Amino acid sequence: MGRAKKLALWLGGGAAVFVAIVAVGVLVLFRDSATPLSGEDKAGLYVYQTTGFETASALGGGRHDYPAETYLSVVVEDCGTAYRWQALEERWDETLLCEDGRLDRTTSWHKWFGVEDLSHYICDASAHVVPIGDETTWAFQCENAGVTTVHWVYEVVGIETVEIGGEEVEATHIVATETDSGTTVGTGTHHRWVLTNPYLVVKERVDIANTTESPIGGVDYVEQYEIVLTSLAPSE
Template sequence: MRRLLIAVGATTVLLAAAAVVYILVFANAATPVDRSAVTAAVVGSEPGDLGVYVYATTGFEAVDALAGARHEYPAETYLTISLGECGRVVRWNALDERWDEWEHCGPGGAITRSRNYHDWFGVPNLDEQVCAEPLPLVPTAPVTVVCTTGDITETFESTPMGEETLTIGGVAVATRWVRVVSELTGVTSGDFQADLWVLPGTVLVVKMVVVRHNTTETQIGTVGYEEAYTVTLTSLDPGR
């Protein structure tokens, strides 16, 4: 995201007024993901198994570059759980222009690496974040883990909040509630909070409430990014 915001800033310096209008009107797409294109090579039969899951979704992301732009998230988004080289890989597909991916290669499915993809004004950007030590998905006690993306540092504090029962598709589901907060420092600075309700013994997040605010220094000054969303599974079935 940092490189994308810097690129957007540099683009603003160079673009003529007509080109800016074109970008604002035509290039800032927010394309819902085609459900038929979201597949898993292996699909299990139990909740939390490999497969494709559907989230009921509300939320958005926004930037204030180029007079500002906003992507509204569709009513349904998709989560896939697949096998990677060292463990399970979880990917949330919000839009064709926006997705997150986590590698769960640490003990008990702890997160060791993540990727996030954004496309603003037709400028694609993929960032990869690596953690100094695995970040537990469901810690047994409060834990602090430092992760880096290039020269940006994100310090996570993850706290177990206890057990909570949610109703998913008319079924009562026991979950573990975890609160994660973070602070970003470097060229990009900001803060993040996520409340996660995780199906015990799996890497499946049943519900997630996320708020993020970032600012990045660019050639045109400070560019802000904001994201807020809530996703809740519609079913525990790992459908194809």
């Protein structure tokens, strides 16, 4: 969802690229790194068993492999509940759900080659992530400041059993398909197994590929991962 956008814009800076790299203390030109969260930071967080990675094609290419454990924080805010999944110090996604179940917005944060990219997507008033009543399909869109629009189509597959920490849980399997248009063009498929009341993702499998244009050509971004909750209770 536009994750390569800021990196692509930054590449248009010519000589400023070198200055920016020196300023953030990168010792080897265009070297990238990824930092897992330390175990001492996970108290109060939900823990997911994780496999996966993300890649960006700019500057010779970079790859972040995700650690064996990633984390979800659930924070009640004035307008609803914020769910933040954090894979790395350099990578997180946040979803804000209103009290009535409406999807208000999504936010993603990435850091590539020392460049930070925070993207906010404001969603339609009708946007939601779990079925209302007997509906099995629905659609909506979210927009990032008129730059990139993400068109979402949701489809309920059915109720399936997922094993969480040795316990069998009945979860709703939903397939969410995204199509990106605007500055970033691409697609993504998200298989989610969720508890609906209260909302909690217990398993997810994601496959995303998009391209963002830049002065040096298209910047390709790929992300693939699977997460499975290890316990229905947060860590102590």
